[in-house]
Each structure stands twice: as structure tokens, then as C-alpha cells.
Amino acid sequence: MNNTRARPSLLQQSVVQSVVQSVVQSVVQSVVQSVVQSVVQSVVQSEETDLQGNLPGCFLPTVEHGFPHQPSALGFSDSLHLMAIGTRSGAIKIYGSPGVEFMGLHDENNAVTKISFVPNQCRLITLLDDNSLHLWTFRHQDGSSELHEEKKFTLRGPPGWVENSPPSLTQIKVLLAHSSGELLFVGTEGGTVFTLALPSLHILEEKTISLEIVPFSLPDEYTSRRPFESVEALQEHPRNPEQLLMGYSRGLMMVWDVTAGAQLENVYWCRDGKQIISCHSDGGYSQWAGSGERTQESPLEKKVPYGPFRCKAICKISWLSSRKG
Template sequence: MLYVLVSNAVLKFEVFPLTVATSIGQPGVDCHCSHDAEVAISQILFLVNEGALVTVTSDDHLHLWNFRQKQPSIVHSLKFQRENSRKTHPGPVVHLSDNPVDSNKLLIGFESGAIVFWDLKTKSAEYRYNSQEALRSISWHNEGKQFMCSHSDGSLSTWNVKTPQRAVSITSPHAKIGPDGKAEPCKPISKVEWRSTRMGEPMVVFSGGMSYDRSGRTPSITVMAGKSTTVLEMEHNVVDFVSLCDTPWVNDFQDPYAIVVLLQNDLVVIDLTTPGYPCFENPYPMDLHESPVTACQYYANCPMDIIPALYSTGKNQKKSGFSEK
């Protein structure tokens, strides 16, 4: 069973079950959970095949939730103390992940552009990388030998783990080349995901990075697959996104089939298996900041054919531009 989690960045989260027979957006919240303290939820992480997840809160706590019971609950909480280990701090941490093929190696990314490849066994830095531009996010290649960074100037840099001296490549997907032959700065790429495919070239998905030459440019998600680059315009600002893959194992071929995009006032799911990357049609608006329920009325002894008639009426609305899956 695949779960999609949505947090409202305050103190609660909901879990939606998605099965093969369940359409995207269908009502059916599996559970509703909240922390005792009124603190913001900054990150949620599932533990594969463990029936558990970890929540990270703004008060420097890690909470382990057990979902193998009727009512999920916190079974363990861990408090981290703020410590300084050097005189000059490299800045806020914007990324933290383990190597896909070696969980004893951590990749720590700082906003200033400094990146550290940390060995948990020896408790020391194995490699250090320095980017000239501020760092926004990092994504591993599934083989664990390379990683990709997104930066505040709209560029993407690719690094070899064992070659910290310089980046393998630096590209600005949406930048225009100026008279001096250099790429013009673009808006920051807030997040990038580097996903491998079994049958072809890797797929790169990122948000932001558009040119500054047009004011009020529509927020967008960019999908780069091989030599093809597709810009998907969004109706609202992009808060976050995550690609849905055929496997939960980060060291395997991901083969992404959809992208879930959390917008400021909507939630959309993009179909990556259909040409043009259409969106799945939601049965109703998905504004997560407001409850969609405005009234409730119970009717007894309804005719047996009324429910099929309602479903049939909804299907008769032929809307173009949506995925047929």
C-alpha cells in the first residue's frame, strides 16, 4: 500500500491510502494524528515495511510513530541539543541524507554552498565540497556515486563523490546566454529530484529556475528527460513536490510514474507515463488550507439507482487536458 502524507506545517498530519483500485483524490483519510506540543512539522519520513514513520518538528525533536495498531501513537521521541562544533558556522543545514548504497555515510548540505560527506563510523568528514552559489537542495543518483545540487541562481551542479575539487557539470536549464558568453542568473531552483529509469536516461524534476526577464511568470515544475525539457505551469505557488516511483528502495531504478505537487491552494498529481504529462483530474478542489465540507445532511431510504446516477453524471463531464488513468 502506498501512502501520501500531507502536513499543514502546524501540528497535525493526515494519511491517505492509495491502492491500485483507488483513484487519485478520492476521499478516504486513513488516520488523523497530531503532536502534543503546538510546534510546526518540518518533515515526515516513512520507514519502509516497518509500519512506522518519523516526524521532525521545529523544536528539534524526532518522533517515531507506530502505525501497526488501531490508533497510531508516538512510541519514542528524541530531543537534539543545539551545539557549536566550530568557531565559524557554515550556515543553516538545508539537506541531510544518507548514501543510497551505504547508510553509514551522510551527505550534509549547508545554505552557504558547503557540502560535507560524513562518515558515521569514524565520526569525521570523508570529503568536503564547496559550491560558489548558495545551496537549495540535493538529490542522490541511485548508484550513490554522484549527487545533484540546485542553487539560488537557477543552476544545477552534478558532483562525483570521490572528486570534491570541482563539479562534474554545471547547467542553467532556463538561463539565456549573455553577450559575454555566460548564463544570466535565474530564479532559485528550490528543489530538484534526480530519478533513474530502467529503460532510458535519468529524469530530472525541479521547481523554479525560470528567467527573471518576465515579471509575474507563472510558477512551474520542469521535467527533463533525456534531451527533452517540459515546463508545466501551475496555477498557484509551488510549496513542495515529490515523485512517485515503482520502488521504495533508493538504490534501485526508480522509474517515476507521477509527481505529487503541493501548491499554496491546491494539490495536483501529474501523470509521467502519458505524453504531455497531463494531470489526474481531482473530483473536487483540494485546497488544504480550508475544509471542503460546508454542510452535511443525512437521507434515509434513498432509491437504489441514485448513487450510480450521480457517478454517471460526473463522468459525462468531458474535460480535456486530464489523464485518462
């Protein structure tokens, strides 16, 4: 009889123990969860308070790294060994040796179309699709260097035509910063080459190469053909900085004396300055003599690499020398 009564008591004890354990576990879990939640909330609130005190209103980005999104322009400085990339959103990213990286942002949300470094200076010039020019410089501040916009300028029109000239006449097509670091040549869609002073970015009217001046330096057979459309290329003579090579959209090339203001698809000087190479819309390129006062009616040599039939246009050409010449 005693043994029969003891068995139910053992079962009851095991049931009670399991019930107690489950109750204790649930209570402990709920307590732990509530404690953790309260701690997390207090930490988050304190961090938000600190952030609101330091960054009122919103979070601000402090570091950007990597290749920019939607690149639209490229520039390179031989003297600084820096590469600049402009984007469609108006940003500029500059890269140098490993660890060297700068960023600038235009106030205007316009695409960057051209970038030109000023030779032998810590400056560069950008052109936006709204036809505005922006001068940037590297400024040392608080123990570090930063990219700073120094000045901006919008080309409105040639001298005397500021109010009435069509927009296409002043639409900038090409930029060339002179090796002196004091001049910026701006070729336009209307065929005029403006000369701007650096770093002020104001137009030097006496140095403007306009359509009214250039035809008087050409033979009669050229002036009747209206060879001037847009300025497609500007190149400085590699040995004589006073000579400027200008290429126009209809195939005319001219060497202009910057000091005297008289005559001497893309063009490029040979390294020694004795010859000029030009590329054309028929897929060919030509070599011209870079010296002499007479008018050249035909090139020294003309080639169509994938000819003899007309091919796609060669839009950009460079002439670099190798060890073999």
C-alpha cells in the first residue's frame, strides 16, 4: 500500500518541476528582453542627441572614394601628374598618386563638358553645358589641401555683340590654356577665338581673333568659300609659344601669331614643331609643313588607313615620337 501511494507523488513532483522551469524561463526571457530594449533605446537616444548637436537637421557625407558616376569630361596635367574627371551632375574628381584624391562640386547642377589644367600651376578650368567657365585652385587650409572654386565667368558674346548675338556664336567648343599661365584661348561655334586673362577671366578684346580679322589674311579663293564655321581645335606650338594653330570645321587650318595678331576635324603639332598632322571626316589624316609663309594647297602626305574608300571620321589624333623616331 505504501509503495502504491508513493508513485503518484513522484509524478506530481516531476510535473511541478517542469511547470516551474517553463515559468522561470519565460519570466527570465521577458525580463532580459525588456532590459535589453531599454538599454538599446537609451543608447540610441543618447547618440541621436549627440548627432543632433553636432550635425543639426541631417547627416552630412564627409568622405567620398572611388570612380565617379556618369563621367562626362577628362583632363590631365603633365606637370602635376593629376587626372581630373568631370561628371554630368557637376562634380569634379581629381586623382594623383595612391592616396591623392580631391573633389569639387559646382554650385550649378550642370554637366562638365571640358577640363583644362593651367600649365605649371595648381589651377584648372572647367566648362559646363550652360557655357560657363569656372576657375579652380588647390588651397591649403587647416593643415590640408582642398579644391576651391576661385572664379566663374559666362561668355555672353563678341565685343559689340553682347546683347544681340545669337547663342551659337558664343557657344564654347574648345579650351586651351597658354603655357605662360596668363592666357586662356576659347574657340566658339561661331568661329571666333576669344582670349581671356588668367586668373581674372576677363576678355582681352584686343587679342580676340574674330571673323572680321581672319579673312583679310587669307587668299581670295578662300574668303569666297566661307570656310569658317566652328572652331574645332586649338594647339600651341611646342617650341614657339607665340604661335597658335587653329582648326575649323570645314577643314581650314591656320597658324596665328599671338603677339602680332596676324596669320602665319583636329590638328596636332609634331614634337619638334616642324610639321602638323590633321585628321578628317573621310577617315584620313594629312601631314603639313609647319613653317614657311606661302599658302599650302596640298599636304606633304595624305593617308586613309582603312581606305581607299571613304571611311568613318577620325575625330581625334595625336602625334607622339618613339625611340626609333
